[in-house]
Amino acid sequence: xxxxxxxxxxxxxxxxxxxxxxxxxxxxxxxxxxxxxxxxxxxxxxxxxxxxxxxxxxxxxxxxxxxxxxxxxxxxxxxxxxxxxxxxxxxxxxxxxxxxxxxxxxxxxxxxxxxxxxxxxxxxxxxxxxxxxxxxxxxxxxxxxxxxxxxxxxxxxxxxxxxxxxxxxxxxxxxxxxxxxxxxxxxxxxxxxxxxxxxxxxxxxxxxxxxxxxxxxxxxxxxxxxxxxxxxxxxxxxxxxxxxxxxxxxxxxxxxxxxxxxxxxxxxxxxxxxxxxxxxxxxxxxxxxxxxx
Amino acid sequence: xxxxxxxxxxxxxxxxxxxxxxxxxxxxxxxxxxxxxxxxxxxxxxxxxxxxxxxxxxxxxxxxxxxxxxxxxxxxxxxxxxxxxxxxxxxxxxxxxxxxxxxxxxxxxxxxxxxxxxxxxxxxxxxxxxxxxxxxxxxxxxxxxxxxxxxxxxxxxxxxxxxxxxxxxxxxxxxxxxxxxxxxxxxxxxxxxxxxxxxxxxxxxxxxxxxxxxxxxxxxxxxxxxxxxxxxxxxxxxxxxxxxxxxxxxxxxxxxxxxxxxxxxxxxxxxxxxxxxxxxxxxxxxxxxxxxxxxxxxxxxxxxxx
Amino acid sequence: xxxxxxxxxxxxxxxxxxxxxxxxxxxxxxxxxxxxxxxxxxxxxxxxxxxxxxxxxxxxxxxxxxxxxxxxxxxxxxxxxxxxxxxxxxxxxxxxxxxxxxxxxxxxxxxxxxxxxxxxxxxxxxxxxxxxxxxxxxxxxxxxxxxxxxxxxxxxxxxxxxxxxxxxxxxxxxxxxxxxxxxxxxxxxxxxxxxxxxxxxxxxxxxxxxxxxxxxxxxxxxxxxxxxxxxxxxxxxx
Numbered sequence: 001x002x003x004x005x006x007x008x009x010x011x012x013x014x015x016x017x018x019x020x021x022x023x024x025x026x027x028x029x030x031x032x033x034x035x036x037x038x039x040x041x042x043x044x045x046x047x048x049x050x051x052x053x054x055x056x057x058x059x060x061x062x063x064x065x066x067x068x069x070x071x072x073x074x075x076x077x078x079x080x081x082x083x084x085x086x087x088x089x090x091x092x093x094x095x096x097x098x099x100x101x102x103x104x105x106x107x108x109x110x111x112x113x114x115x116x117x118x119x120x121x122x123x124x125x126x127x128x129x130x131x132x133x134x135x136x137x138x139x140x141x142x143x144x145x146x147x148x149x150x151x152x153x154x155x156x157x158x159x160x161x162x163x164x165x166x167x168x169x170x171x172x173x174x175x176x177x178x179x180x181x182x183x184x185x186x187x188x189x190x191x192x193x194x195x196x197x198x199x200x201x202x203x204x205x206x207x208x209x210x211x212x213x214x215x216x217x218x219x220x221x222x223x224x225x226x227x228x229x230x231x232x233x234x235x236x237x238x239x240x241x242x243x244x245x246x247x248x249x250x251x252x253x254x255x256x257x258x259x260x261x262x263x264x265x266x267x268x269x270x271x272x273x274x275x276x277x278x279x280x281x282x283x284x285x286x287x288x289x290x291x292x293x
Numbered sequence: 294x295x296x297x298x299x300x301x302x303x304x305x306x307x308x309x310x311x312x313x314x315x316x317x318x319x320x321x322x323x324x325x326x327x328x329x330x331x332x333x334x335x336x337x338x339x340x341x342x343x344x345x346x347x348x349x350x351x352x353x354x355x356x357x358x359x360x361x362x363x364x365x366x367x368x369x370x371x372x373x374x375x376x377x378x379x380x381x382x383x384x385x386x387x388x389x390x391x392x393x394x395x396x397x398x399x400x401x402x403x404x405x406x407x408x409x410x411x412x413x414x415x416x417x418x419x420x421x422x423x424x425x426x427x428x429x430x431x432x433x434x435x436x437x438x439x440x441x442x443x444x445x446x447x448x449x450x451x452x453x454x455x456x457x458x459x460x461x462x463x464x465x466x467x468x469x470x471x472x473x474x475x476x477x478x479x480x481x482x483x484x485x486x487x488x489x490x491x492x493x494x495x496x497x498x499x500x501x502x503x504x505x506x507x508x509x510x511x512x513x514x515x516x517x518x519x520x521x522x523x524x525x526x527x528x529x530x531x532x533x534x535x536x537x538x539x540x541x542x543x544x545x546x547x548x549x550x551x552x553x554x555x556x557x558x559x560x561x562x563x564x565x566x567x568x569x570x571x572x573x574x575x576x577x578x579x580x581x582x583x584x585x586x587x588x589x590x591x592x593x594x595x596x597x598x599x
Numbered sequence: 600x601x602x603x604x605x606x607x608x609x610x611x612x613x614x615x616x617x618x619x620x621x622x623x624x625x626x627x628x629x630x631x632x633x634x635x636x637x638x639x640x641x642x643x644x645x646x647x648x649x650x651x652x653x654x655x656x657x658x659x660x661x662x663x664x665x666x667x668x669x670x671x672x673x674x675x676x677x678x679x680x681x682x683x684x685x686x687x688x689x690x691x692x693x694x695x696x697x698x699x700x701x702x703x704x705x706x707x708x709x710x711x712x713x714x715x716x717x718x719x720x721x722x723x724x725x726x727x728x729x730x731x732x733x734x735x736x737x738x739x740x741x742x743x744x745x746x747x748x749x750x751x752x753x754x755x756x757x758x759x760x761x762x763x764x765x766x767x768x769x770x771x772x773x774x775x776x777x778x779x780x781x782x783x784x785x786x787x788x789x790x791x792x793x794x795x796x797x798x799x800x801x802x803x804x805x806x807x808x809x810x811x812x813x814x815x816x817x818x819x820x821x822x823x824x825x826x827x828x829x830x831x832x833x834x835x836x837x
Contacts (some may be wrong), residue, residue, distance in 0.1 A: 033397065085580060091343070092579050095536050098529055099579065103572025110566040165701070165708045172691050172702045179689040182652055184677035184706040184755070221525070225404065232401045263416045270405035274390065277402065281394045 004137050005254045011143045013250020014150040015205055019227025020234060020242035021157065022201035026074075027236065028174040029194035032082055032093050036100035038224025040077070040199060041206030043104055044070035045215045048207050049117050059122055067203045074199020075192055083191070108217040116214040119207075121145075146208050153201060158239055170194060226253075233273055235283030244284055249273065296461065299544065300454055307446050317442040318514070319558050324449035325511050326550040330534040331456050331543060332503035337532065338540040339469075340496030341476030342391055345400050345528050346407030350380045350501045352414060352523035354508025359426045359518055360419060369432045369513060376509035377502045384501020388494045407528050415520040425519025432513045445514050452510070456503060457543045472496065504531075533571070537578050539585025548586045603665070605630050605790055606651075606681070606759055611659040613646045613814075620646040622814035623659070628759060628792050633785050635793040635801040635822070637830075638811035644794040645686055647811070648763050651792075652676055652683040664758065678706045680758035687767065688744045690751070692737030696728055699736050699747055703754030714754070721750035724780055742773040749780065759790045766797040778804050798830060 019038070027033050034040075044066040051062035077100065082093065123141035130137040161167040172180040173190040180187050205227075206220055213219045230249050234241025252272055257265040277283070310316045329351055336342050354376040361372035390402050414420045421427075431440040432448060439445050463469045474482040475492055483489060512518050530553055538549020552574065557567045582588045604627035613621035621643045628634045636644050650657035653673035661669045663681050671679075682703075691699050700721060704714045722729035725746040731739065736747055745765055752760055765781070766774045778800050785791050785804075795801035802808055802822050810818040810830065818830070 081576070088579075088583075092583065095532070096576050096579050098533060099572045099575030101529075101572070102533075102568040102575060106566040106569030106572055110569060165705070168694070168698055168701060169705060171694065175691040175693055176689055178654055179685050179691070180702070181654065181673040182677065182683050182685060182689075183702045183751070184674050185702070186674045225408070225525070228397075229401050229405070232397050236397060264412055267409040267412045270409055274402050274405050277398055278390055278393055281398055283398075 001135060001258075002255075003134060005258045006251055007137055007139060008143075009251030009254035010247055011139075011147055011250070012253065013230075013247035014147055015209055015223060015246075016226045016230040016249050017243045017246025018150050018153055018201050019205050019223055020231035020246050021154070021239060022198040022205070023227060023231050024234075024236060024238075024242050025157075025194050025201075026078075026198040029170060030078065030082070030086070030191045031090070032078075032086075032097070033090070034198070035094055035097040035224075036077075036104060037097075037198075037202050038206075038220030038227070039101045039104040039108075039217075040070060040073055041202035041223075042108060042215075042217065042220045043073060044203030045119075045206040045210045045219060046108060046112050046117075048210065049112075049119050049215045053117070053119060063122075063207060066207055067200050070203025070206070071196045071200040074195045074202070077199075078195035079192055083188075105217045112215075114216060116216045118214055119210050121211045142211060149204065149208065153204065154239065154243060157197070161239070166190075166193070229270070229273055233276065233283055235285040237283070238285060241283065241285035248284075297454075297458070300450075300457070303450055304447075307443055311443065314442045317446055319555060321442050321445045321449055321514050322511075323547070323550045323554045324446065324453060325507050325514060326531075326534060326554050327453055327543075327547045328449070328456065328510070329504045329507035330531050330538070330546045330550055331453070331460070332500040332507070333531040334535045334540060334546055335460075335503070336496050336500040337535060339464075339472045339476060340493060342493065342496060343396070343400050344403040344500070345525065345532070346387070346403035346405070346410075347500065347504050347531050348523045348525065348527035349407045349410035350384060350504035351508040351511065351527060351531075352410055352518075352520070353380045353383060354505030355512040355518045355523070356414060356420055356426070356508075357505070358509035359429045359512040362513070363426055363429055364419070368435070369430075370434060373432070373506065373509045377506040380505020380508070381498045381502035384497045384499075384505075385494055387501070388497030391493055391497065392490055404525065404528075407523075407525060411520050411523050414523070421519070423520055425517065425522075426512075427517050429512050429516045429518070431516070432510070442514075445510075449510060449514075452506065453543070453547070460543065468492070468495070533575055535585075537575055537585060539587030542585070542587045545585045545587030552586070603630075604628060604662075605664055606792065607660075607662040608651070609660040609662075611647065611650060611657060611661065613643070613650045613655060613657050619814055621650065621657075624809075624811075624814070624816055626809055626816070626819070628790055631785065631788060631790055632807065633781070633791045633793065633805045635795055635805040635808045636811055637795055637798045637801060637808055640796065642811040643814040644811055645763055646814075648683055648761050648792075648794055651761060652681070654683075677755055677757070680756075681761070682752045682755060682757035682759075683761040684748050684752035684763065684765070686763035688741075688748045690736045690739075690744050690747050692735070694736060695733050696736050696739070696747055697732045699751050700728075700754055703751030706755045713756075717754050717756065721753055724753075724783065725750055741768055742770070742777075745769060745773075745777060746780075749777070749784075753784065753789070757789060759792060760784065761792045761794075763794050764796065765793070766795060766800060774800055799827070802827065802830075 023034060023037055047069045048062050048066035051057045051065050052059060121142040123145050125141050127141060128139045128144060161171055169180065169185045170190045170193065172183065172185060173187045177187050205223065209223055210219065226249055230245035231242055233249065234245030249269065253265055253269045256268040260268050307317050307320055333344065333347050336344050357376040357379050358372040361367040361375065362369060387403065387406050391399050394402060415423045431438060432445060433439060439448060471482065472492055475489055479489060534549035534553050535546060537552055538547065539545020553571065556570065560567055578585060606628040608627065609625045611621050611624045612619065624647065636647060638644050646655065649655045651661060653671055653676045659669065660667065663679055666679060668676060668679065691702060700718055704717060707713050727743055728746055728750055731743065736744065739747060749765065765777050769777065774797065781791060782804050793801055802825065805822040807820065808822050808825060809816045
């Protein structure tokens with residue numbers, strides 16, 4: 001029983017972790033905390049719904065289109081809306097992304113209405129069943145898909161940022177934009193790339209979670225809140241931080257939901273997280289040093 | 294006295310619409326949101342703290358008041374005062390962590406508080422669970438029942454006026470200066486001997502109290518409350534009202550509240566999604582009128598740039 | 600005979616709002632030269648270098664290797680052979696020593712062989728870096744960070760290396776070491792434009808110097824002919 005819950009928690013946590021990653025990568029490179037992040041993903045989920053359920057496209061094809069669309073929206077938002085005003089205060093920047101959140105919510109309502117739209121799982125076969133002395137664990141195929149894709153994305157991102165020249169250059173921009181220019185790094189291009197990656201990740205998360213949440217304008221709200229919380233819990237710094245933050249929250253949530261209270265699941269989980277933050281205000285893996293604003 | 298004069302038009306505003314109680318009840322709602330948004334303004338603009346959980350104080354005020362009135366038949370005025378007071382106490386409790394964390398961390402802590410309160414309200418019997426509380430009577434004072442929206446309008450206006458008077462006094466006092474100093478630089482403020490702990494808690498306390506009062510008025514004016522009315526969106530709306538209208542200005546906050554609360558009613562006849570307009574307005578105002586819509590009016594300023 | 604200067608600056612102006620940080624200066628650097636711009640804090644030295652490297656808006660004419668770079672974007676300038684080693688070291692603290700050097704080679708990233716050769720050259724010049732190649736550069740000592748910054752700036756084989764206050768915060772012994780290294784770098788064919796508050800060490804290794812005061816040159820000349828006492832008393836505040 002407890003293993004089943006931990007596995008379920010890891011899968012939820014994996015989604016929190018990639019949302020956290022998407023937020024952190026955009027924040028580290030451009031200094032913008034994107035409060036509209038989940039809502040940008042939500043638009044991609046609607047694109048998927050339109051391609052797959054309305055037009056009748058192939059599942060994989062619709063999936064790729066919606067992720068590419070999300071990447072493009074993210075690029076356009078950063079380049080067209082945020083870049084021109086990047087010198088305003090961080091607080092104002094947050095409010096601009098809140099404005100964007102309202103705008104995207106409105107667009108979704110206007111275009112697709114406020115009905116809950118259903119999209120099917122990609123994999124509906126028999127669940128994976130693991131039997132061992134302590135009991136059995138059942139994992140639906142869609143969850144295996146989520147776990148596989150999330151792991152794949154995380155590994156790809158780690159390899160990109162640590163092994164490729166471009167990825168390292170992006171980290172250089174995040175650490176010191178001015179000096180990176182002196183090296184000949186096109187920091188403006190790196191910022192765009194970081195948002196493209198972030199947008200693609202957000203769309204991926206939205207399409208993966210959509211079969212459970214249904215597609216509607218606020219579908220990503222809880223994922224966004226928990227992703228943001230995971231990023232903060234991880235110290236808003238690094239990939240490992242986001243992963244640890246996300247998985248911990250997912251597991252805490254599932255255990256609390258099973259053993260303490262189903263109704264107050266979120267309340268207790270958040271209380272635990274707040275307690276952690278109060279004991280360690282810089283997050284689990286964060287450092288106390290001044291960070292980029 | 295001169296600086297209070299701009300209030301007079303608001304006394305007269307509803308008079309031409311006496312025949313349209315629905316319209317006046319919208320004015321009432323705008324006023325209630327104004328009170329709550331002033332609470333947000335105190336926290337963000339004055340003390341430089343961020344809160345994504347002020348909807349919780351609104352909920353605490355609304356539920357305290359509604360439960361006292363509906364379940365225990367306690368007079369409105371007492372319920373109203375207790376709501377603000379209880380809210381204030383909880384505000385101080387929430388303010389305590391803020392002494393340790395800031396920025397994103399404070400955003401998470403306040404947001405968590407907001408979500409938790411909403412969820413807790415949905416679970417308990419006395420709050421009516423997810424169904425909420427219905428048939429909350431209009432505010433009454435002994436035998437006088439303010440069931441006509443016009444009376445509610447003046448009650449709300451009076452409270453905004455009180456808040457304005459207190460804020461203008463405080464902002465010119467030593468405490469006000471200390472608050473501004475703290476917002477601009479905590480280190481500098483400490484160097485000048487400002488007791489950060491005291492002022493941060495005071496900001497949280499007064500913000501929570503005002504929002505709690507607004508919640509109490511809301512419950513009695515609308516007559517029906519349920520957990521879904523006090524979600525994260527409400528917290529974000531309160532923040533947006535302050536920004537759109539004009540941070541640090543009571544009339545600015547009024548304009549912001551009118552924009553966020555009134556506009557949906559104006560456009561309700563059309564099949565057009567209001568948040569598109571609100572979102573675009575929020576972005577445009579930040580870019581072109583960073584001090585809010587009030588910049589276009591330049592009246593009712595409570596303070597100049599500190 | 601009209602000499603071809605590798606860098607020629609005419610009437611350079613840098614403004615921060617109403618404040619003129621650099622007020623119409625003209626100067627040049629010849630091939631294989633070491634030129635120093637000296638001056639007190641706030642004289643406009645750093646602004647001059649930032650303007651040359653394109654980091655800040657500037658007016659005037661800047662010609663580098665017969666190319667007008669007055670309007671060129673910062674990230675395109677290192678491709679031309681003009682590299683700035685920034686003030687306060689400006690290393691990438693969360694990256695290893697090796698990766699920092701790699702970033703310096705960004706303009707030649709396609710040429711793996713050249714990167715390897717240049718890395719070895721830098722390690723030859725600064726052995727301490729070779730010992731710490733896998734270490735996070737944020738954990739290096741001040742002197743090592745300065746070596747790393749200089750080494751990184753050399754990775755793309757600049758024709759002209761600009762350095763902003765390389766002696767800042769270092770012990771006299773380390774300053775001597777760094778300046779010896781600069782001499783060695785110059786010997787191997789790289790011209791150097793140095794900005795320094797530490798006038799004595801800078802004058803020692805320079806061919807020519809300019810003394811900056813309030814955004815203008817108050818004095819310029821051959822380093823050997825400058826009377827050091829006058830320089831110190833009059834322009835550098837003791």
